Amino acid sequence: GAVVSQHPSRVICKSGTSVKIECRSLDFQATTMFWYRQFPKQSLMLMATSNEGSKATYEQGVEKDKFLINHASLTLSTLTVTSAHPEDSSFYICSARSGGSAKNIQYFGAGTRLSVL
Amino acid sequence: EDQVTQSPEALRLQEGESSSLNCSYTVSGLRGLFWYRQDPGKGPEFLFTLYSAGEEKEKERLKATLTKKESFLHITAPKPEDSATYLCAVTGANSKLTFGKGITLSVRP
Numbered sequence: 724g725a726v727v728s729q730h731p732s733r734v735i736c737k738s739g740t741s742v743k744i745e746c747r748s749l750d751f752q753a754t755t756m757f758w759y760r761q762f763p764k765q766s767l768m769l770m771a772t773s774n775e776g777s778k779a780t781y782e783q784g785v786e787k788d789k790f791l792i793n794h795a796s797l798t799l800s801t802l803t804v805t806s807a808h809p810e811d812s813s814f815y816i817c818s819a820r821s822g823g824s825a826k827n828i829q830y831f832g833a834g835t836r837l838s839v840l
Numbered sequence: 841e842d843q844v845t846q847s848p849e850a851l852r853l854q855e856g857e858s859s860s861l862n863c864s865y866t867v868s869g870l871r872g873l874f875w876y877r878q879d880p881g882k883g884p885e886f887l888f889t890l891y892s893a894g895e896e897k898e899k900e901r902l903k904a905t906l907t908k909k910e911s912f913l914h915i916t917a918p919k920p921e922d923s924a925t926y927l928c929a930v931t932g933a934n935s936k937l938t939f940g941k942g943i944t945l946s947v948r949p
Contacts, residue, residue: 729883757937766927766939767884816883818937828874829937831883 725751727819729832736807737840744802744835746817753819756800757829758792761814773800807839842867842932844940852946853918861913861943863928871935873911875904876927878942884927887913918947 726749736742746756755774759767771787773779773794781787789811791803800819804811814836818829845864853859865873872891876884888897890906897904901922903914913926925942932938 727883764941766941767937769936772936814881818883828886828889830886831876834881834883836881 725749725819725821725828725830727753727817727830727832729817729835731835732833733836733838735838735840738808739806742804742807742837744804744815744817744837746800746802746819746832748798748819748821748830751819751821752797753800753821754797755820756794757818757820758790758800758802759816759818761816761834767816804837807837809839812837812839842930842934842936842938844928844930844938846926846928846940846943848943849941850944850946852948853915855919855947855949856917858914858916858918861915861926861928861945863911863913863940864909865911865928865930866909867930867932867938869933871931871933873906874929874931874937875911875913876929878925878927880925887926915945918945920947920949923947 728747730745758770761767770785771779771781773792779792794800816834818831820827820829843866847862874889875887878884888904893908901916905912925944927942929937929939
């Protein structure tokens with residue numbers, strides 16, 4: 724299967740700082756990338772969808788000014804959590820999909836565990 | 841709104857004891873049903889995708905089947921390394937993946 728690299732795997736930061744998470748598709752071009760959040764023993768919740776070269780589409784209830792998404796190339800998307808607070812602590816996971824069809828498979832990164840002190 | 845329900849929530853099996861995991865779904869215009877495996881602290885790993893009722897896919901000890909209302913993941917003679925959370929997800933007309941809560945499988949040696 725296709726490989727998606729997510730970086731860093733774990734980050735601990737102080738309240739008020741910003742954190743950037745990178746997501747790269749290593750062996751295919753991802754026209755669409757997705758960012759999810761997962762709480763313990765819960766399902767993955769979609770935060771936003773990003774297409775290369777255009778603005779991200781955020782799900783209802785997700786603050787776009789807090790969670791900045793940039794999809795600068797066909798292999799790289801970044802999520803920046805701005806002015807992080809303890810309630811932002813969570814497991815963030817990205818995925819990448821090649822092609823524009825919803826039938827195409829989403830391949831996931833290994834996730835980033837964010838802890839805000 | 842698309843919905844996915846997985847049962848049971850947790851399943852404990854003895855090594856070699858075959859079983860099935862259930863995924864019930866409602867979706868507007870099914871475009872695909874996906875099974876993923878997730879290990880603790882990791883992202884989901886793709887297993888199968890099914891597109892139409894009657895379709896079946898197989899990989900090692902796993903076999904996925906699909907009807908118009910549900911999908912089953914059959915595990916034949918499981919081994920301890922099959923222990924993980926198995927996630928079911930659907931994509932419908934909105935092109936988004938909707939996940940179930942997952943089934944945590946524990947296989948005892």
